[in-house]
Every structure is written in C-alpha cells, then in structure tokens.
Amino acid sequence: MSRRVVYTRGGPPADVLTVIEEPEPAAPQTGQVLVRTTAFPVHPGDLQAVEAYPRNSGQPAPAGIEATGVVEAIGPDTPVAPGVEPGARVTVFPHPGAWSQWIMAAARVVVAVPAKVPDEVAAQMLVNPITAVMLRREAEAHASIGYDGVLLQTAAGSSVGRLLTAVCLAHSISIVDVVRSERGAAELRKRFPDVPVVATEHAGWADDVRSAADGRPVSVALDPIGGKLAESLLDLLTPGGKLICYGQMAAEPISLPASTLLHKSLTLRGRSIGRWMSDASAERQASDVAAAKLIAMAFKDQFDVAATYGLGDLAEAVEHAVRPGKVGTVLIRPW
CATH class of the missing domain: 3.40.50.720 (NAD(P)-binding Rossmann-like Domain)
Known part of the structure; x- marks a missing residue:
C-alpha cells in the first residue's frame, strides 16, 4: 500500500489534512514518470490552498505541489529532461498531490537534481x-x-x-x-x-x-x-x-x-x-527552472531546514510550518 495526504474540506490544515492508504501505482504509461518520494516541503502556500478549499466539498483533494525522490520507472517512448533516468534523483514540480509516497508525474515536470545538491535542498529546489x-x-x-x-x-x-x-x-x-x-x-x-x-x-x-x-x-x-x-x-x-x-x-x-x-x-x-504555473509560457518556465537549479547550487547555505517530520507527525509538521520565528522550511519524509 501507498500513503498520501489529502483533504475533503477547507479549514485549519492541522484539522483537515489526513493520510490515506491506497494501492501502489501501476507501471507508468507514455508521458509519465514514476517517482518514489524521499522528502517534500510544507510551503505556506500549500497551507493557504487548504484553508481556501470549499468548506463542504466532500471531494478529496491531493495536497502539495513539490517533492523530491528517485525515478523508479519511465513510461515507454517518453521524452524526459537530461539526467532523468531510472535511479536518478529528481524534483517534481508542479504536481498536485506531491505529498505522497509515490508520484506518477507528467514527464515535463520532472527535473534532474544536480549531483552537488543534497536531498534537503532538492526537496525545496524549485518553488x-x-x-x-x-x-x-x-x-x-x-x-x-x-x-x-x-x-x-x-x-x-x-x-x-x-x-x-x-x-x-x-x-x-x-x-x-x-x-x-x-x-x-x-x-x-x-x-x-x-x-x-x-x-x-x-x-x-x-x-x-x-x-x-x-x-x-x-x-x-x-x-x-x-x-x-x-x-x-x-x-x-x-x-x-x-x-x-x-x-x-x-x-x-x-x-x-x-x-x-x-x-x-x-x-x-x-x-x-x-499564476506562474498558469500564465508563464513553456519557454519562460523552462528558463526559470534552470535559474532555480543554479540558485540551489550557488546558495545551498540559504536552504535552511527548520525540522524534518514523518507522515505520522503531519499535524505537528503543519503547525511548525507556520510558527512565528521559524527559520527554514519544514520537510516531511514519507517513509
């Protein structure tokens, strides 16, 4: 089984976010990359999206848009970015539902992590x-x-x-x-x-x-x-x-x-x-992703980690992410 973070109504994230179990994903199809997630960040924007969700929707929404992990498989005849191959470290963004043990991502949002970038930085390398x-x-x-x-x-x-x-x-x-x-x-x-x-x-x-x-x-x-x-x-x-x-x-x-x-x-x-995700052209997005990778390599010491939690401590992680005076990004290790 695989675990994923979802919510079915808007409200305080610590109250409405929940971890569910579901079958592990099947093999990726053309255009897809299967990634085993190793860490994901809790961004303030992620939590604002949870707060703004309709109060009584009833429809489960997947949480998160960014994560890092390892490529498990690539769909047949799928073009991928340089460095994206089975066993490679990658960051996935934007992918609704990134707070999950497994990510079946569109190949276009899978970005190879430079060798000199540690996992803690890779988890927050793009947003x-x-x-x-x-x-x-x-x-x-x-x-x-x-x-x-x-x-x-x-x-x-x-x-x-x-x-x-x-x-x-x-x-x-x-x-x-x-x-x-x-x-x-x-x-x-x-x-x-x-x-x-x-x-x-x-x-x-x-x-x-x-x-x-x-x-x-x-x-x-x-x-x-x-x-x-x-x-x-x-x-x-x-x-x-x-x-x-x-x-x-x-x-x-x-x-x-x-x-x-x-x-x-x-x-x-x-x-x-x-708005960047919806409005920026494909060329602009590719340029900004390349710039983000350069920033991650040049300023690794600015990617502080406030704390790292497991999925079982989701509520504590969410609370920490909005704590006044927090320095750095809160990460979750899903395994």
Whole structure:
C-alpha cells in the first residue's frame, strides 16, 4: 500500500489534512514518470490552498505541489529532461498531490537534481527559488532598480526572502530587508552583513528604512503579508513606485486611500507561484527552472531546514510550518 495526504474540506490544515492508504501505482504509461518520494516541503502556500478549499466539498483533494525522490520507472517512448533516468534523483514540480509516497508525474515536470545538491535542498529546489526569480524580474521591471532605486522586502527572514537577498547581492541590486523582531534582524545581519535590516517591532522602523535608503528612492516593495504592513510600505514608496504582493499572511485587508494612488502614481501588483504555473509560457518556465537549479547550487547555505517530520507527525509538521520565528522550511519524509 501507498500513503498520501489529502483533504475533503477547507479549514485549519492541522484539522483537515489526513493520510490515506491506497494501492501502489501501476507501471507508468507514455508521458509519465514514476517517482518514489524521499522528502517534500510544507510551503505556506500549500497551507493557504487548504484553508481556501470549499468548506463542504466532500471531494478529496491531493495536497502539495513539490517533492523530491528517485525515478523508479519511465513510461515507454517518453521524452524526459537530461539526467532523468531510472535511479536518478529528481524534483517534481508542479504536481498536485506531491505529498505522497509515490508520484506518477507528467514527464515535463520532472527535473534532474544536480549531483552537488543534497536531498534537503532538492526537496525545496524549485518553488522558493522560482518565486525569488519571479519577484526579481517583477522588481527589475521598474526602471530604477539596478541603478539608484532601492528594493524593499518584508518577511526577509523567510526562505524566499533569504534567497532573494542572496540573488540581489549577486546582481548588485540595492535592497533593504524588513523583519518583525530585532532577534530576526540580528540573525539576518549575520548572514548578510552588507544588507541593511530593519525590525518592525521598533516604533520608528519606517524612519529606519528611509535612513537605510540614504536618500535614494524606495522604488519597489515586495510583501507576502498584506494588511497594515502593506499600507506602511505604500507610504514609504517614492512617487511612481510599485508594491508587489505575493502572499496573504495578514487577516485584514489593505486599506488604500485613493489620494495615495492619485498623488504618488503608485502601481500595485499581485504575483504568485500559482499564476506562474498558469500564465508563464513553456519557454519562460523552462528558463526559470534552470535559474532555480543554479540558485540551489550557488546558495545551498540559504536552504535552511527548520525540522524534518514523518507522515505520522503531519499535524505537528503543519503547525511548525507556520510558527512565528521559524527559520527554514519544514520537510516531511514519507517513509
């Protein structure tokens, strides 16, 4: 038998996610690759999808979209990416239902793991790096980024935030990181001593951001939180600036006076890995996957693992994944 994580209604993930048993998969057909999963990450976006599922659907939905594992078999006459062969380590993304001991994946979403990338990094090799690549591209669409403009990001201590900081440093993009606590700020300063870090627990944190910008325009802000924090970012942006929201961690909406848009000519954009999956062309997706692999090799030390759990500890893993102050990604080993 094989075990898989599913949910039949929306709600708190720790309450609605369940592990079921089902027969082991048959041999793959043409266009398919059978992967034995060795680890998968618990991304905040995965849990938001569970929360947003219809309350009384009754139809089981498979959980997760990313996992790493080993190729067990390839369907006949199936074209695969270089390095994908029986026995090879691979990452699968995007694949709805990746939180499973076995994955019968479409060959196009199976990516070979470079030899120098350990399993802990391979398990989170695509979603977070692709998000960082997507956000950098969106930020650089503003003419001042890469020149005199400053990029501001909140939740900078998150897995995506750390990767984005590393990428910005590598490409000489000026960035100011924002975190909630001074404790988190101190940890981030150790990682990136050349990057200004501001903690919002201080009443004057917005002035600290302006000081860190040192007279340069704060042109783009990246924010996965929303709510009151996003409103503060709008005040910090220079006229013509852009706020890019890529998450919805705050429960309250963003309140935006029309005068702010009128007098500052701001742009608001929403980006998500879900939109990337549906909107990006095949060529763009292939390019971003290649960039993600390069990030995984170049910045392995930024792929922290907060903890590793077994499938029997699913509720504990889910709780840990949203714990305040968590550093790194929570992984689950399904065997």
